[in-house]
Amino acid sequence: MSAEGRGHDRPDGERSSPSQRPDGAPSAVSFCGLRLAHPIVNASGTFDALAALAVFGEDLRTEFPFAAFVSKTITLAPRAGNPPPRLWEAPAGLINSIGLPNRGLEGYLEHDLPALAALLAAHGARPAVPLITNVMGSTAAEIATLLAACEERPEIAAVELNVSCPNVRTGLDIGADPAQLQAVLEQTRGHLRKPLIVKLTPNTADVAACAHAAQQGGADAISLINTLRARAPAPRGPAGAPRAWLGGGTGGLSGPAIRLVALAQVAAAAARVSIPVIGMGGVQSARHARALLDAGASLVAVGTESFRDPTAASRIARELAEGRA
Amino acid sequence: MSAEGRGHDRPDGERSSPSQRPDGAPSAVSFCGLRLAHPIVNASGTFDALAALAVFGEDLRTEFPFAAFVSKTITLAPRAGNPPPRLWEAPAGLINSIGLPNRGLEGYLEHDLPALAALLAAHGARPAVPLITNVMGSTAAEIATLLAACEERPEIAAVELNVSCPNVRTGLDIGADPAQLQAVLEQTRGHLRKPLIVKLTPNTADVAACAHAAQQGGADAISLINTLRARAPAPRGPAGAPRAWLGGGTGGLSGPAIRLVALAQVAAAAARVSIPVIGMGGVQSARHARALLDAGASLVAVGTESFRDPTAASRIARELAEGRA
Amino acid sequence: MSGFARRLLKVAANERLGAYRLLRLADPHGPAPAPGQFAMLAAAARWGAGEDERPHLPRAFSIARWQDGEAHYLLEDVGPGTRRLCELRAGEDVWALAPLGVGFRPAPDDARPLLVGGGVGIAPLAILQDGLARGRPTLDPSAQDPFLPAPREGAPVTVLLGFRDGERAHGAALLSGAQVCSDDGSVGHRGPVTDLLAHELDRDAHATVYACGPPAMLEAVRALCERRAVPAQLALEAGMACGFGACFGCVVPTRGGAYARVCVEGPVFDAARLECVQAHTGAPR
């Protein structure tokens, strides 16, 4: 199945329609047929809306910072995640080795989805926030099951497919090889009628080729960049032998350190595809978001910066709307 | 041609022999049959020894900071390099778009080589500093010519082959694809009897596979990482249209921002090969060098940090020798 | 409950307390914390540019005291983040997200409270001591202030503090009536604080232990309390990126094998939930 002619509305020559309103009110954006209040969403795995609701209370509901909410990666079976330590602070960034902990598809659908839907429903003047569910599978069959399950649930507006999953045979990310990526998508795309966003891996020789393969395979949008493969230095024990710091061995680098790698990859990918692009990687300000939009992104996701400032996305959306970028 | 049995001396189980001397005198290292005063060299393209001699005078000769000197990349034909601007400061790093300016093989051999040899010759108590010439070619024939020319000149102790050169047909780096890399090396390796170091590209899905391909292709050592592909944000002109900042469009990211990406790649590559590894990327201190050595590197190269502190390499070598890492 | 935004607070004072600093932030409008809750702090200017271009993320600190519109923090300089905070001067700005996490749940019975602290980990015991002095604990888990305003009766509060050396032992001034010991014998008993704790439990085991300190100490406390069947609440630490449940980075293994996020399920855990307190689950000190 090919993406051509797929029904995300898009005015000629534009991948989305963010316009700048001088009054500073964030202006609506259309993305894959979804109407978003502004172009800023969260990066998968960097905001647990339900935990945040417990911590911050009703303020989170009224001032929800993201125009769409992207879940963390959900897998078919539950995962405990990697043993601690899971974090290493890097120069201008963060290495994480979280290991995609999640309660599995069933647990997600049963417990998290209703609670998320309730949180994201229209609230006073605030319109409903579309929910994008991020899923990952290690085989085409797994992916098909995940997509089919998401198709059934009306709470889910779109699916983001995380293809940074190691191929069990080669050990390489499924998404790192364009041909393999396209094949997996072609095998599974038919199970979802909702918009499919493919979240590319940045650990590849040619991200533009992967982007094109995703489009050919039937993606309605692509998102990038995921974290760069990185490793925390091994502290030396008293015996002098270095021991691994991160429970997961290697990890992924995010934050400002990767911002301009992200900009290069987003620009290269956006130049190669005609579907919309969600750009992310180290965004901390409206200026950084603007650079990604200028490079061809339709939406911008904020990840690590939310750890420093939980309302960063609101700030960025507001400053973008005010033209302060 | 395969690398197995190639004659770089290496004690069992060790890729080189840096030992720590409590008296703080840097201890010698053996690398591909070369005897180096300590394990710190320069990263190609980040120190112009002849320019530095003019700027700093004889101090440079007596206190030469590197145990071996690596030239910047030499190509067959002269190159002017990219138009300015060539630099963009990134979070905890630097993006460069220098474009490999050099006077071409002939100019290098005629003008630079004798001057370099004179500078690097033994001087008082300081032993001679081996010269490693870094070359790049866009075809196997070009590479063969470069290697053959280097073979002839006794001033050159070893050659570093930069394989971050775009393939004219695919646009991808020659070094990004393991099969292509091995094939190119097999075609050209015979033209050089001196040690051949292959400088891998980090912009690849599987650097360990590239490392292995280099070894299979006949490399005596590998070096990594080169800069990560990155792009400077486009400042917006008064008309609002973004224009490219770097003369070369995209550039390469170096410095602390890439240090832990480098550590992951060096560890992955070193685990896969039995030839020595030169590790580099964001090294600023003996602690950073030690992390690369612990990850399997035999030598460590210092690049961007020399811009901040031209004697950084001496400081790092000294602190390593003193065990202050 | 923390408001959904970090607050820009002014440094009211930054005083030396032996090897530590007592950082006082003016927070007149901030919500009152419960004992054991913490804050994520970051200097507003020049956060970064320390060792390895760090810190980048905010840092977690127990709220040591809450009085007169100020939050007090006890800081030990162990790296680039704490160093930057330790050097702040009065009038400079700090970003604070607080209060966060689940604090101590004071035992509502008549068991005497035994406060056991080590090093800079004594900080949350100070505000707990304040709370215990203020009133008797409530059973209502949703109460903002876990202490009822009724005067406390029954057993007195016992405070046992251990320090590495005499300079650090100055931190004991944060609490009142503490028994102090030290690793090097420079102050009080020479030995770990569990020596003092064992002695107290020998005297009267009808107690609830509230402990905070380095992992090795907490593990010793946990094991001792387990042996003596004394309920204990342990305030844990872990490396944290966010402090509000977003990153899943701060986990500790709990009994049964699941991981719990220290920032939202803790930092205070019932000792019974833990198999053991592991070192290196976060920033060791």
Add this chain to the structure above:
Amino acid sequence: MSGFARRLLKVAANERLGAYRLLRLADPHGPAPAPGQFAMLAAAARWGAGEDERPHLPRAFSIARWQDGEAHYLLEDVGPGTRRLCELRAGEDVWALAPLGVGFRPAPDDARPLLVGGGVGIAPLAILQDGLARGRPTLDPSAQDPFLPAPREGAPVTVLLGFRDGERAHGAALLSGAQVCSDDGSVGHRGPVTDLLAHELDRDAHATVYACGPPAMLEAVRALCERRAVPAQLALEAGMACGFGACFGCVVPTRGGAYARVCVEGPVFDAARLECVQAHTGAPR
């Protein structure tokens, strides 16, 4: 010639000069600079953590004056690097690699020196004026001090300075006897400094022009001097990573199409070597 190591220097003073700061670094043992040479400077502490986690690399600054064991620098806050240097206090430390580059080569003939500066670019003209006052230029290119200690005779030194506004025009105090103009007319003639230069050349074209300032101004000076066949030396700027020829990042195109490194072949170039002065070859101001 710079020693092969950066030097850790103490800030002697940091004074306001209108919109600029005059940073004075104690450098009692440093080699004396020639007019037009520059230094690579970086604050020793907290270099970084500004906008976009910058600065990371040192920054280039013309040496504005060299006297009493101090090097003076005129700074304009235009970004994270200059901001950090502008806020330094006396006693704080700065890393300096200096003196670097090739400075002005004073014309040995009797042509009168015309010093033309714009904005913070007036800095190297101050030390050049000092040099011209000290003696007559030597022809020896290898001489450390290009000024012979003989008293200068002949034509007086003319100084023409242009500023954007009145606040910046305070910088003119760095030189003596300057004619000042401003873009907004708040000080002196309203208009570009090339108006003053044209007027001076009308009066007497037997002159050598020494100019430093923003690219647009330098280009106007270059074009004017070319038309009038007056020799000119232009002190250029370019974004620099190293300052000593290592990075090849600071190039400008020269006549004939080759690129020259500003840090080692310049920063002062004979105008005749340049086709034109391009904007955005480095940090624009």
